Amino acid sequence: MKVVRAEVMGMCFGVRDALKIINNIPDPRSVTIHGQLVHNETVLVQLDASGFAMTDETSRQEVPETPVVLITAHGVSDRERSRLADAGKRIVDTTCPLVTRVHQAALNLQKQGYFVVLIGRRGHVEVQGIIEDLERFDVVSTEDEVKRYPADRLGIVCQTTAPARTVERIREAIARDNPDAEIRFVDTVCLPTKEHQRSLERLLDQVEAMVVVGGRNSNNTRELAKLCQERGIPSIHVQGPNDLDPEWLSRFENIGLTAGTSTLDSTIDEVHHAMLQMTVNVEA
Secondary structure, X not given: OEEEEOXXXXXXXXXXXXXXXXXXXXXXXXXXXXXXXXXXXXXXXXXXXXXOEEOOOOOOOOOOOOOXXXXXXXXXXXXXXXXXXXXXXXXXXXXXXXXXXXXXXXXXXHHOOOEEEXXXXXXXXXXXXXXXXXXXXXXXXXXXXXXXXXXXXXEEEEOOOOOHHHHHHHHHHHHHHOOOXXXXXXXXXXHHHHHHHHHHHHHHOOOOEEEEEOOOOOHHHXXXXXXXXXXXXXXXXXXXXXXXXXXXXXXXXXXXXXXXXXXXXXXXXXXXXXHHHHHHHHHO
């Protein structure tokens, strides 16, 4: 079996910067991470072992007890940031600047009188942080969710990890269902996400199957796996080497390897090494 690695995969600069900040915190026990720093189970286990408290992303109503609250790479709304500051919390901010860009774009569109349509996954922590500061908006993840909106000016922004092909389909659906509206589109899909997806698309022409490495809750990792499915390429989404299936791998001669933007370099290397070892064992 031959393993072909994607040209672009793994951790983006936003995740690396967040990890660098948190690794330099002298007293982890004084800090609550307000959600999951990144959607990567390996990283979360390491942070827990270091002594950090973590707020569940689905229940952040209670103000953390620690004096310091760390905002994750996915960001929070201005309202939430003010709520924490008003409670006397010192804030450490690791929000990815490309996520901040989406917040600013959405707020600017709202100030200019646009009804904001956010292309993204409803309920995702990044999406939640953006819409909490908006008064009139809709969140759509597929073209089937698009409707005729009660506004003559529509402003479109995207979750940073939204796949480009989905964005284009939804844009077309919005224009089709709102023919009389003025539509302004701000492309806020982040460059690392685009590069990961483009690299995977090139790789899919060279392999029979794919192994996609990343957290179960990682939206961009799941989109990579979904792209494989849409192209009809068998794939398996793993969090680490223990999730690999030797029997499944043995069915193919050329297998591609890619990883989401919150996946550690060490995890990618461990998966790659395990795949090669499984090949040796199968051949033996």
